[in-house]
Amino acid sequence: MKKSYLGAMFLLSSGVLANPYKSELVDxxxxxxxxxxxxxxxxxxxxxxxxxPKNWVDACNDIGKKLLELAVESGVKVEPVDNAFGLAGDLAQKVSSDLPENVVPTQIISREFGG
Known part of the structure; x- marks a missing residue:
């Protein structure tokens, strides 16, 4: 199956300079x-x-929730949740604390939304 990645920015106006969906910690x-x-x-x-920071997954969840809310505003049938990355995020948070300081953790993926 072919997968395509769309940046979260496609939903936002190009005129927005102070993007509340942007983080220096995560994409x-x-x-x-x-x-x-x-x-x-x-x-x-x-x-x-x-x-x-030790709670870096919180940034993922915060942005994820905002994107889900924006999807609802755009007419997508999805229920926004506080913890968008769920158990995957919890596990990534716990496991990443054992990683060496010079390692960048890999991506975490949420459950499926929509449909």
Whole structure:
């Protein structure tokens, strides 16, 4: 199956300079599978473990919730949740604390939304 990644920025006006969906810690984007009416959110840390705060997954969840709310405002049938990355985020948070300081954690992917 072909997957396409769409940046979260496509939903926002290009005139927005102070983007509340942007973080210096993480990038959050949409992952859409062709032929499906669902999507997932993907959170990719930008910094090494030594530079990330201990609660870096909170930034993923905060941005994820805002993107889900924006999707609802755009007419997508999805229920916004506080913890968009759910158990995957909880596990990533717990496991990443054991990583060396110079390692950048890999991406975490939410459950499917929409449909």
């Amino acid at each position: 959050v984007s949409f992952q859409i599978q062709e032929g499906k009416e669902t999507f997932q959110l993907v959170c990719q840390p930008k910094l090494t473990m030594g530079e990330l």
